[in-house]
Amino acid sequence: MDLKSLVDDGLEVSVIGSFSRVGIMLRRRLFGWAMPPDGALIGRTALVTGPTSGLGRVTTDALASLGARVILVGRSEERLAAVRDSLVAAHGADRFPIVVADMGSLASVRTAVSRILQTEPRLDILVDNAGAIYPERREGPDGIEATLAVLVSGPFALISGLLPLLKGSPGARVISVTSGGMYSQKLDLDDLQLIAEPYSGPRAYARAKRAQTALVREWARRLDGTGITINAMHPGWADTPGLAETLPVFYRAMRPLLRTPAEGADTIVWLAADPAAAAVSGALYLDRRPRPFDRVPSTRLGAVDRRRLWDMMVELCGAPDPAPEG
Numbered sequence: 308m309d310l311k312s313l314v315d316d317g318l319e320v321s322v323i324g325s326f327s328r329v330g331i332m333l334r335r336r337l338f339g340w341a342m343p344p345d346g347a348l349i350g351r352t353a354l355v356t357g358p359t360s361g362l363g364r365v366t367t368d369a370l371a372s373l374g375a376r377v378i379l380v381g382r383s384e385e386r387l388a389a390v391r392d393s394l395v396a397a398h399g400a401d402r403f404p405i406v407v408a409d410m411g412s413l414a415s416v417r418t419a420v421s422r423i424l425q426t427e428p429r430l431d432i433l434v435d436n437a438g439a440i441y442p443e444r445r446e447g448p449d450g451i452e453a454t455l456a457v458l459v460s461g462p463f464a465l466i467s468g469l470l471p472l473l474k475g476s477p478g479a480r481v482i483s484v485t486s487g488g489m490y491s492q493k494l495d496l497d498d499l500q501l502i503a504e505p506y507s508g509p510r511a512y513a514r515a516k517r518a519q520t521a522l523v524r525e526w527a528r529r530l531d532g533t534g535i536t537i538n539a540m541h542p543g544w545a546d547t548p549g550l551a552e553t554l555p556v557f558y559r560a561m562r563p564l565l566r567t568p569a570e571g572a573d574t575i576v577w578l579a580a581d582p583a584a585a586a587v588s589g590a591l592y593l594d595r596r597p598r599p600f601d602r603v604p605s606t607r608l609g610a611v612d613r614r615r616l617w618d619m620m621v622e623l624c625g626a627p628d629p630a631p632e633g
Contacts, residue, residue, distance in 0.1 A: 311337045319598065326487055326543040326593075327564035331573065334594045340573075343580040349374035352429050352476075353579065356410060356465070357437030359386040361547035362484060365572040366434055367394070373580055376402040378427070380419060381437070382409050410437045410461035411447040413624060420468030430472035432579045435462045435519075436484040440553040444506035451623055452500040454508070458515035463522065463620045466537075467629035473535050478585055481537040482578045483523050485591070487544070489516035493606040496615055509553065517608070518616060520591055520600060525613045527589025529630035536588040538578055543593060545571025 314337060318324040324333075334340075353375045357363035371377050371394050379387045387405040394403045404426070408419035423430070439457045447456040466473075466481060473479040492513040498504065499518070501511055523539045530537065544550070546565040551558045558565075577595050578584045590597040601607045608616070614632075621628045 315596065319593075323564070327561070328543075328566040328570060329564065330543060331566055331570045331594050334596075338595070340577075340595065343373055343576065345373070347373045347580045348432075351431040352376040352378065352427060353432035353434065354378040354380060354423070354430060354469075355434045355436055356380045356408075356462070359383065359390050361549055362542055362545060362568055362572045362575070363434075363436040364390065365568040366436065366575045368397075369569075369572065369576045370432070370434075370579060371398055371403065373576075375432070376404075378404050378406055378423065378430075380406045380408050380410075382407065410458075410465070411439070411451075411453055411456040413449050413456075413460065413464050416461050416464045417468060420465060423469060424472065427472060429476040430469055431476045431479050433466065433469065433473065433479075433481045434484065434575060434579065435465070435482065436575075437462075438484075438512070438549065440508045440512045440549070442508050444501060444511070449623075452502075452511070454511040454515045455500060455518070458512070459518045459522070460620060460623050462519070464624045464626070466526065467624070467626065470535075470629055474533055477534060479535045480579060480585065481526070481535065482575055483519055483537070483539040484575060485520050485539045485541045486513065486516045487541045487593075488513040489520060489541075490602045490606070492517055494518055494521065494608055494612075494616075496612060496619070499616075499619060512553075517606070521608045521613045521616055522620065523591070524589045524600070525617045526630070529617075529632065531588070536585055538584075538588060538590050538592060540574045540578060540592040541598075542566065542571030542574070547571070 318330050353370045355367050358367040358379045359381050381387050384407045391403045395401050406419045409415040441453050445453045447453045451460055494514050494517045520539045526537045544565050574592050574595050591600050
């Protein structure tokens with residue numbers, strides 16, 4: 308192992324050094340990162356969920372700057388229109404269609420999928436970014452716990468529905484934006500919707516993110532040979548409105564060390580645009596390098612449980628299995 312990798316591994320083990328802005332600043336220098344060339348995504352179509360603020364907005368701006376057509380998927384038509392108008396003003400072309408969808412509603416997601424299939428000839432990049440944390444347990448319109456719906460079942464239905472476009476777009480990539488908080492939680496498949504224990508919004512969020520990353524691995528296994536790569540990434544600790552709102556004490560204590568939204572989104576853009584990022588599927592990235600899926604052995608979700616989780620998602624979504632085994 309070379310010295311650069313040793314330093315990188317040391318940062319990863321330290322957690323604070325890895326997840327804070329210290330980590331990305333050192334790694335950028337260590338590995339001499341290059342930015343994607345101008346026009347790297349001309350002729351390609353990307354879709355970003357949650358594009359109106361935080362990491363989603365920065366990602367949308369970056370993909371648009373690289374020449375991509377970017378489909379904006381979110382709940383508020385007004386906020387989506389504001390982002391679209393800003394992008395048109397910045398880039399001089401209206402290549403930013405709006406699709407209003409609530410990721411917590413399967414009917415809404417399916418309506419969005421139907422529209423995209425009817426209007427878009429290709430889909431090269433799908434960024435699953437939308438998220439939410441709720442202070443009290445509640446269920447979405449499908450009777451699914453709301454955090455699980457927005458972060459897991461909704462994206463599962465979105466990817467499932469858009470598979471025909473992804474398969475028809477050579478080198479298509481799916482990028483799931485997760486959270487380092489998922490390292491702290493074990494996923495209980497017997498209580499996936501958090502009925503049996505006292506509810507905690509941050510804990511529900513972390514568990515949903517663990518389910519998300521487990522499904523990324525299962526998607527990658529089942530889509531092997533299709534030409535689609537699917538990976539997860541976590542942004543480290545980034546200064547976003549969501550973090551400030553949901554974890555105010557942590558936000559105030561760590562603010563001097565928080566990454567900028569652009570630093571948090573760097574790996575998303577790299578996974579979307581860099582040719583080298585197409586070589587791996589089913590990985591979890593931080594700062595452009597694969598990271599372990601587990602830090603604590605007791606939180607590990609094995610292959611059998613990942614298949615079980617997949618089957619549970621198929622049942623919750625109430626649609627045919629999008630990638631059946633065999």
